[in-house]
Amino acid sequence: MNINPVILSIPIYFLLIGVELIIQHFQHRKIYRLNDALTNMSCGITQQITGAFLKVLTVTTYQLVYENFALFNVPVTWYTFILIWLGVDLCYYWAHRMSHEINLFWGGHVVHHQSEDYNFSVALRQGSFQVFWTFFFYLPLAIIGVDTLTFVLVAAINTVYQFWIHTETIGKLGWFEYVFNTPSHHRVHHGRDPKYIDKNHGGTFIIWDRLFGTFQEEEERPTYGITKPVNTWNPIKANLQHYVDMAGQLKKVRSLGDGLRIMFNKPGWLPDYLGGYQGVPDVDKSAYRKFNLHPPSAFSAYLIFQYLFVLGGTSFFMFNQGNFSIMEKSLIAVTIVVSIIILGGIIEMREWAFATERIRQLIQPLLAYFLTYSLIPVYILGVVGIASLIWMYKIRTPTSKPDQTINA
16 A cells, blocks of 8 residues: 555545636636646656656665765654755755756656646646656755655655645735745746746745745736647657757757757757757737647547546556556556557547547456456446447547637
């Protein structure tokens, strides 16, 4: 059983998303768009699946540093727990800040900023490669003497705290905002307006931004997203697009030095012969429109059902991953990731997605049956698969076209 607070908090996350949806209904506000919210979930699922493998590397590295280089042994009491939390958040601040200020690192973090909405589902949208560029920022805690279990626990709590700050339904919170990160502060962080870029990097606490000069008060409502929108509902493309663009730039450089500067300078830096630094453009709010490609409404219920089914499978995997062999874990991971790629293709009404979805519905029930050690009766999985095939046959027509309505 996985006792990671991030995993244990999943039901609370979706309860809060439900609360936001109720608020959306009664306030007649457009807080959520189905295509964007499902893609946020897809990116979160992908990050959790890859994290199940990468965490072995990061936690093992931390443990090795702790065992061989720890200067002290920090006891865990109520007051040292608070100090450790401050230490974890300070390390998070610098890891997060450098993820914005170093182009290579930004490729791992950019996924979290791609959504052009701002709601609780955005908190689930995380980059699968971010851990590569951030885990070593926490190693000073191992050298100080914070044991691995305590570090993992506090880091998870720090992550859980940050879920509730991804909302527009909570305003400013008075004195609380002088010390803690809040929805108002974090809305600024997700803004693509020039005045809001690279501000408010703290996790739990905002004191680091005030101390190190990266604090910005929320003034006018931010425009959310990134300066170069990714314009896709495919979670794999969302994770890779920045690196694809960077590779294209690196092919054009005339020296190794310029290549390294592209990788380790701020995002947007280019040598003069490639156009020079690409600054943050102003946002013309009167002309700005969100990317909003989505399928006809008849597909919405089907997509919601399939995403919930995949989410259930992911949760089962995360809670029970210790029971699987490495081959079983790999097969489950591939199955889940392929599923959300196909579903993302259906949102975009790609022809290949409909063909592969039918194949997925034939294979997935058998895989789920064997990989869950028959905990789920095969007839239930079979009914789900057959019902899904019939459902898709009923709603799929040759003339179906994606709805390209764009909402500001």
